[in-house]
Amino acid sequence: MKRIETRTLYKEYKKFADQKVTLCGWARTIRDSKNIAFLELNDGAFKSVQVVLEKDKLNNYEEVVKQNVGASFKVEGKLVLTPNAQQPFEINADSVEVLGESSADYPLQKKRHTVEFLRTIPTIRPRGNLFNAVFRIRSVAAYAIHKFFNERGFVYVHTPIITSSDCEGAGDMFQVTTLDVEKVAKEGKVDFKDDFFGKKVSLTVSGQINEEPITHAFGKTYTFGPTFRAENSNTTRHAAEFWMMEPEICFCDLDELMDNEEEMVKYVIRYVMDECHDEIEFLNKFVDTGLVDRLTNVVESEFVRLDYTKAIEMLLKVKDRFVFPVEWGVDLQSEHERYLTEEVYKKPVFLTNYPKDIKAFYMRLNDDGKTVAAVDLLVPGVGELIGGSQREERLEKLLARIHELGLKEEDYSWYIDTRRYGTNVHSGYGLGFERLVMYLTGVQNIRDVQLFPRTVGSIQG
Numbered sequence: 001m002k003r004i005e006t007r008t009l010y011k012e013y014k015k016f017a018d019q020k021v022t023l024c025g026w027a028r029t030i031r032d033s034k035n036i037a038f039l040e041l042n043d044g045a046f047k048s049v050q051v052v053l054e055k056d057k058l059n060n061y062e063e064v065v066k067q068n069v070g071a072s073f074k075v076e077g078k079l080v081l082t083p084n085a086q087q088p089f090e091i092n093a094d095s096v097e098v099l100g101e102s103s104a105d106y107p108l109q110k111k112r113h114t115v116e117f118l119r120t121i122p123t124i125r126p127r128g129n130l131f132n133a134v135f136r137i138r139s140v141a142a143y144a145i146h147k148f149f150n151e152r153g154f155v156y157v158h159t160p161i162i163t164s165s166d167c168e169g170a171g172d173m174f175q176v177t178t179l180d181v182e183k184v185a186k187e188g189k190v191d192f193k194d195d196f197f198g199k200k201v202s203l204t205v206s207g208q209i210n211e212e213p214i215t216h217a218f219g220k221t222y223t224f225g226p227t228f229r230a231e232n233s234n235t236t237r238h239a240a241e242f243w244m245m246e247p248e249i250c251f252c253d254l255d256e257l258m259d260n261e262e263e264m265v266k267y268v269i270r271y272v273m274d275e276c277h278d279e280i281e282f283l284n285k286f287v288d289t290g291l292v293d294r295l296t297n298v299v300e301s302e303f304v305r306l307d308y309t310k311a312i313e314m315l316l317k318v319k320d321r322f323v324f325p326v327e328w329g330v331d332l333q334s335e336h337e338r339y340l341t342e343e344v345y346k347k348p349v350f351l352t353n354y355p356k357d358i359k360a361f362y363m364r365l366n367d368d369g370k371t372v373a374a375v376d377l378l379v380p381g382v383g384e385l386i387g388g389s390q391r392e393e394r395l396e397k398l399l400a401r402i403h404e405l406g407l408k409e410e411d412y413s414w415y416i417d418t419r420r421y422g423t424n425v426h427s428g429y430g431l432g433f434e435r436l437v438m439y440l441t442g443v444q445n446i447r448d449v450q451l452f453p454r455t456v457g458s459i460q461g
């Protein structure tokens with residue numbers, strides 16, 4: 001008999017009432033009460049199925065009930081509706097085959113483990129409810145992003161991982177080399193002409209610089225892939241390897257860009273809430289009791305649009321409560337962002353028009369000569385979720401900024417060409433995908449929304 005997946009059974013269990021079904025999966029728990037036992041079988045879906053094992057019916061009853069948690073089984077039996085129980089149905093087993101035993105040291109036993117312990121077993125932790133929920137939501141959110149942009153005619157482009165330019169002009173890049181570093185160290189000199197590409201290259205910190213020229217071929221594009229930052233930031237929101245989703249839109253100013261960001265964030269939240277109802281309910285119960293209210297509130301509310309200068313005025317009024325100083329020109333710290341999003345507005349805030357000195361060279365200079373048309377989206381609980389801007393489309397202004405910052409014009413020649421060949425008002429942003437997953441799940445640490453987190457001083461697998 002062909003096996004039926006648990007997710008199908010939960011959708012259509014009434015259709016299978018009193019019929020024979022075959023299921024495969026792993027034991028989450030096995031409870032034996034002498035003549036009857038209960039096997040909680042999970043096949044990867046969020047919900048498990050209860051299988052009832054009767055000693056009289058199964059000739060291998062003893063072999064089955066002595067199995068450890070984590071063992072895999074094939075079960076054939078009758079689906080019985082259980083309208084008065086927590087689960088709408090159970091399986092009354094006619095036969096059970098042990099497919100694969102599990103050692104007694106299987107790490108996910110009944111007791112609740114700390115997330116810190118679970119981080120030490122990255123390959124096993126997705127077999128438990130918490131990480132099963134988180135990583136399914138991660139998958140559904142990625143799909144929702146693709147769906148959103150494809151429905152709106154964006155072209156998905158794949159920008160390179162290895163790059164010879166530094167998008168943010170900020171350093172903090174992982175170098176890529178095939179040179180023998182020990183030999184180089186002994187010789188005391190390095191010549192990148194001998195390296196694989198004949199020049200110094202790194203892992204990308206953002207796809208934007210490669211993407212922007214391609215957007216000028218399609219009108220609107222997005223790239224979605226891994227990015228790398230060698231920042232020495234050991235926080236709950238920074239990873240050395242993370243995924244970024246970067247849309248870029250021609251003939252689009254800062255206001256229209258914010259419209260797209262707001263629509264996209266709401267779309268993804270709605271989609272995840274619809275598709276991952278059980279997972280969200282679980283997270284709301286065990287991880288963050290305010291999750292459903294918060295997500296519902298975001299979908300229903302209008303995001304705030306606040307000028308940086310105005311935000312500084314607001315922060316100055318309560319400056320004594322902050323550890324970090326507040327003054328015009330500083331980059332906001334997470335305590336400042338939290339105050340604005342969590343206390344003042346209690347919803348997402350677009351912070352716009354930052355001082356040019358704390359932002360990247362490609363952002364459009366405002367008429368005041370001091371600020372740029374940048375926008376960060378700050379959200380309660382996570383802080384900065386998205387960073388973006390209207391791009392500097394005026395050739396002479398872009399060149400002036402490149403020179404002012406001591407960047408090499410020739411390193412950006414094909415980027416600059418877009419301003420020579422049909423320049424236009426255009427804008428784009430980068431969404432930190434892990435931060436979105438944190439926001440969607442209520443999980444507080446970036447290490448718990450990545451399968452194999454890479455953070456400063458820590459890597460496994």
Ligand code: 4AD
Pocket residue numbers: 167168205206207208229231237238239240242244246247384385386387388389428429430431432433434435
């Ligand atoms: O604000 P950032 O640095 O923007 C850029 O890289 C632009 N080139 C994007 C663009 O306009 N196409 O980074 C974008 C987002 C941040 O808002 C944050 O959510 C996330 O990427 N991010 C990180 N996430 C996890 N770990 C880190 N170390 C991150 N650094 C940035």
